Amino acid sequence: MTGLSEGSSGAPPWKQSNRMKAASLVALVVLMASLCLLSIAIGTRDVSWGEITAALQGHVNSIGEAAVAMRIPRTLLAAIAGSALGLAGAILQGVTRNPLADPGILGINMGASLAVVIGLAWFGMSMANAYVWTAIFGAAVTAVFVYTIGSMGRGGATPLKLALAGAATSVALSSFTIAVVLPRNDIAGSVRSWQIGGVGGATFDSIQLVIPFLVVGFVISLLSARKLNTLALGDDLAAGLGEKVALARASAGIGAILLCGATTAVCGPIGFVGLVVPHLCRLLVGVDHRWLLPFSALSGASLLLLADVVGRIIARPSELEVGVVTAFIGAPFFIWIVRRQRVRDL
Template identity: 75%
Template sequence: MTARAGAMPGRRAARNTLALAAVVLLVALLCALSVAIGTRDVGWDDIAAALAGRAETIGQAASAARLPRTALAFLAGAALGLSGALLQGVTRNPLADPGILGINMGAALAVVVGVAWFSITSAQAYIWAAILGAGLTAVFVYVIGSLGRGGATPLKLALAGAATSVAFASLVIAVVLPRGDIAGGIQSWQVGGVGGATFVRLAPVLPFLATGFAISLLWARKLNALALGDDLAAGLGENVARTRAIAGLGAILLCGATTAVCGPIGFVGLVVPHFCRLLVGTDHRWLLPFSALAGAGLLLASDILGRILARPGELDVGIVTAFVGAPFFIWIVRRQRLREL
């Protein structure tokens, strides 16, 4: 029995390593397809030339223009998938997601207020406004969801987040309506997409995403302790409040920075961690990197699908992920049998 029990972790690690290699290869293939597919399909030679910095033909120019879009879809998907896994670990709530909890919409409202009332224009200002809005919204939703009997139950948090998201969406409309000069740009950004990306536009967000990624991976073991319950985690020497606060900060940096550059994109942080748990289980040391890779893959695939379905135009990724995520959200609610209000 002892030898068999000792062999189990080794077999699980080997299986997870193979699954990780498969996901890496799939994401690499999706990156290549993202560069190749569009209004004008291009060949692998054009992609190789674009990667080498050449843009002598129309195909090579098209490939070069799609490289930053592919990079943004990869980073945004990874950030959203990882932030969803973090929020689910921090709250022990299967419905936790930056979109469902209203965090993305809080970040969006802060950006819209900054643009309309304070005339912010720089990328850094957008990012800081989004992170501030995301943080304040996360605290607000958790406090509201904790009121009443039973504390912060999954359904109460989901309801508080949904109500906050709807209220903030209405406030965004109220702020934008009198400002015809910014209405078009805000409405397009609010759908959530990765079109029009450039490396110059992407650069300011990288330090925030890197910090969020680092916090997430360094706090994996502590999230495993939280999964055992607050009392047991405290008994194991964990500072539960500090662990929650820092892991929550990582999630806020990731979803706030992503919202600033892409707009609010929903459901990635809900769908991806559940899928990854089926692959690698609940150990956050595996779950977090898998969630980042799978989130990148989902957003890349959604962007590719949006280009194919609406040719010669395109559907923004926020629309595609909503079609995928809404039925999944309903299934999760039914599966969990969440009855408490």
């Protein structure tokens, strides 16, 4: 009986596990598509399915169709930004071997934000593409700075030192940003609104501007999966297996920097997505980055879409920015994850 029951499955356990992961990935795609439809359908103005269908076909003959047409780029940006932040969080946690790492805690988002604010206040930056390049530059400088500080002393770049260096840098950069904005009443209002983090002002032009950077970031990040699996074994063992540790870290880090910088340029700094999503996905699919990275991207998109929809519902007739909602969703969820016994295995 035992032999028959074991053989009846027709496949080894790891094959069954991969099938389940593939099925879960498809389910995530369906969930994300459903949330996209909800995002298009729900807003401050009620619209009919006929108006939604007409707007998706390019018609804007009524107020309802025009409202739906404005929600389409917002929905697209929420999905793209969420997937970028979720993927960047998984990459940073893999590079630093620190489950608490994310673009916010390591100060990368705040570095991108400060660079954009300095460009606006001191250099009169107005070109749209300049925002993206400046944000990526700020993210890169901050990442290098945090990693350098965290690498000093005995033991090199330990997870604890990186987290402390990132948290301290983030606080310092936030203070610098306030100091730069305070004397400039002409830009203070728009900068404060942008710093909350949101997708409400999305346009196809702004999305088209950051797409090339995000595509490169996605490709580099996904191609780093095997290297991250090797790095998870420890630097000495990874080097013994022939991995160039510094190059592997740098290449994966470049992918995360592109994703964080481009997303911050168009949305502002949005927190918690890159922290919570990789934890959840790791509990679902394990530590293999070949599965973890695509799961993190899809889950990040779903979380940000959900946060945007919730922000429109709970504050009608106005809206809550998505950055505020992700904090309310992410904080208790992260506490729940930390309290679970399985988090020790992360």
